[in-house]
Every structure is written in C-alpha cells, then in structure tokens.
Amino acid sequence: MIVSPDNPLLEKGTLTVHDLRHQRFALFNDVANEQIFRHLQFLCGPLKVIINLDNAWSMYATITKLNAVCLGRTFQTHHSPYSPLADLPEIELGDLIDSHFEFGWLTNPNDELSATTVELIDHINDRYYPLSR
Known part of the structure; x- marks a missing residue:
C-alpha cells in the first residue's frame, strides 16, 4: 500500500x-x-x-x-x-493478504525444448533460484 x-x-x-x-x-x-x-x-x-x-x-x-x-x-x-x-512510503499488507507468488516451468515431456529455451531456463534458474536445484 x-x-x-x-x-x-x-x-x-x-x-x-x-x-x-x-x-x-x-x-x-x-x-x-x-x-x-x-x-x-x-x-x-x-x-x-x-x-x-x-x-x-x-x-x-x-x-x-x-x-x-x-x-x-x-x-x-x-x-x-x-x-x-x-x-512515497510503502506499507506491506502481507499480514492481511497472501502476497506469496510461485514461479516455475511447465513443460510437455512429449515435446522437446529447443537448445535456446533450455539455456534460457537454466540461466534464469541459476540466477534467481540457485538453491532450488
């Protein structure tokens, strides 16, 4: 807010x-x-x-x-x-509103991803989610 x-x-x-x-x-x-x-x-x-x-x-x-x-x-x-x-100052409303956000990848195992897409996903995972691997 x-x-x-x-x-x-x-x-x-x-x-x-x-x-x-x-x-x-x-x-x-x-x-x-x-x-x-x-x-x-x-x-x-x-x-x-x-x-x-x-x-x-x-x-x-x-x-x-x-x-x-x-x-x-x-x-x-x-x-x-x-x-x-x-x-302007901001006040968190996390105690009243769940501000939790999930981010992830959905892929179809029957469709192979391009090398560029795999590289992008790996880069984002390494940069923002290094502990999730």
Whole structure:
C-alpha cells in the first residue's frame, strides 16, 4: 500500500482490518489490483474508494494532497513514468493478504525444448533460484 509521508499508518507496526476500514483508497485501473482489493474488502467489509486512475501524476497528487492510500504493487511505482511516485512510503499488507507468488516451468515431456529455451531456463534458474536445484 502506498501512502503519503505524513500518513499516521506509517507509525504502526502491523496494520489491522480496523486500520484499513477508515482509509480512503485511490486505485489504479488494474485487474490484478482489483482482485486484491476485492479480497481486502472480503476481510474488512466495504472500503471507501475515492478514485480510480490510470495516471501516475494524478495518483501521486491524490495520495499526497488528499492523504489517500493506494493499493498498488511495487512494480507499478518503481516503473512509473512519474518518478516521484516511487519515493512515497510503502506499507506491506502481507499480514492481511497472501502476497506469496510461485514461479516455475511447465513443460510437455512429449515435446522437446529447443537448445535456446533450455539455456534460457537454466540461466534464469541459476540466477534467481540457485538453491532450488
């Protein structure tokens, strides 16, 4: 969750459902975020959404000027065309939302992979998952 530097939630160690019920949410128009938000509402009950946006500058302004919170992914802020968005504080919601992500390879044993594909998979496995072998 992305917040303004003066948001009181930053002082809390772990957020509770009660903390989130009193926030005003600004959401990116993003299917994955919508799914996470629906799950959050399942836990918290109805949450107040003040705006849905596609524009990073507008999201930054909404967070900083209206003290709204943005349910977003780190990827969205760190690769935003409006770089100040990446400078805003983030609060993990891992205690409330399962943010675990699995990555792996599915292959068909009846279809042989090209040498280039095998090389790519080996490179990624060695680089990012060296202990899984």
